[in-house]
Amino acid sequence: MQRIIQAFRLNPKYRLSSLKTQRFKGQACGIRTRYAEPNGPSRCSNQEPRTSNLTHVDFTITGDELWGRMNRAVEKIQKRLERTVATLAPADIPFAVIGALAVRAWVAQADEAAVRTTRDVDILINRGDLPRAIVAMENAEFVYKGRKGNSRVYGRA
Amino acid sequence: MLSLFTKVGKGIPVFMDGPDTKARDAVHILFANEKVRQSDFIPTPGLHETEAIDSIPTLNLEALVRTKLNVFRDKDKMHLRDMLDVELIDAEWLTRLPQELSERLQQIIDNPEDGLEGMLDEPTGS
Numbered sequence: 001m002q003r004i005i006q007a008f009r010l011n012p013k014y015r016l017s018s019l020k021t022q023r024f025k026g027q028a029c030g031i032r033t034r035y036a037e038p039n040g041p042s043r044c045s046n047q048e049p050r051t052s053n054l055t056h057v058d059f060t061i062t063g064d065e066l067w068g069r070m071n072r073a074v075e076k077i078q079k080r081l082e083r084t085v086a087t088l089a090p091a092d093i094p095f096a097v098i099g100a101l102a103v104r105a106w107v108a109q110a111d112e113a114a115v116r117t118t119r120d121v122d123i124l125i126n127r128g129d130l131p132r133a134i135v136a137m138e139n140a141e142f143v144y145k146g147r148k149g150n151s152r153v154y155g156r157a
Numbered sequence: 158m159l160s161l162f163t164k165v166g167k168g169i170p171v172f173m174d175g176p177d178t179k180a181r182d183a184v185h186i187l188f189a190n191e192k193v194r195q196s197d198f199i200p201t202p203g204l205h206e207t208e209a210i211d212s213i214p215t216l217n218l219e220a221l222v223r224t225k226l227n228v229f230r231d232k233d234k235m236h237l238r239d240m241l242d243v244e245l246i247d248a249e250w251l252t253r254l255p256q257e258l259s260e261r262l263q264q265i266i267d268n269p270e271d272g273l274e275g276m277l278d279e280p281t282g283s
Contacts, residue, residue, distance in 0.1 A: 110243035127188040142172035
């Protein structure tokens, strides 16, 4: 159980700042939390947060729905990569897959059982191609966001 | 229409996967041949350092290993351990890396079980 709680703590989606205070949206995410008060009621985080000892996490998403969620998470990344490739390649924008997806591709060459999932799609491009990449990607319904307060210009030329 | 310049994730430009998506639902962009952080030992690889894997240009193994050693967050260490574990890389790589990166790889080889915390993804790309 500690490992499960730790996993939630590490996931920024749930913003568990400590085991004593919970702030994640339990009901909205299909997750219900209980606290350590003797005979106390279960409480969800969309109620007022309060300090208590988090001792238990109930998973209310199970079975096919749970497997579907996990599979969709992987498929979503794959589709995002495919859309990116299908956008940049025809636009003649040189690019390379980098990061965890590149690791996956290489590790899969050696042992598919060692392949890890990721939620990151990281792409390497030349800075000079960014304006063209923005046009192409926005035409493919991606929404570009650059950096605030940086002297380098990332927007369209 | 000009895109808004908004700080997303840790300051890396991104393409969000639609108008109402979260930062993690995005394509993260890194620029070739540039240092992402001033503390980086080496710049990002060039686009010539790629191989087509399933027709998709993918960073070649040597450049990928250099990148992982350069960034060296917990998840990068985990990826390096995976590559060691499946024998994509080994101690012979120590001699072909810059000294700082070689020392980091040696650290991973010497401590295969360390650094398993904080492995969940951050949208920083490397």
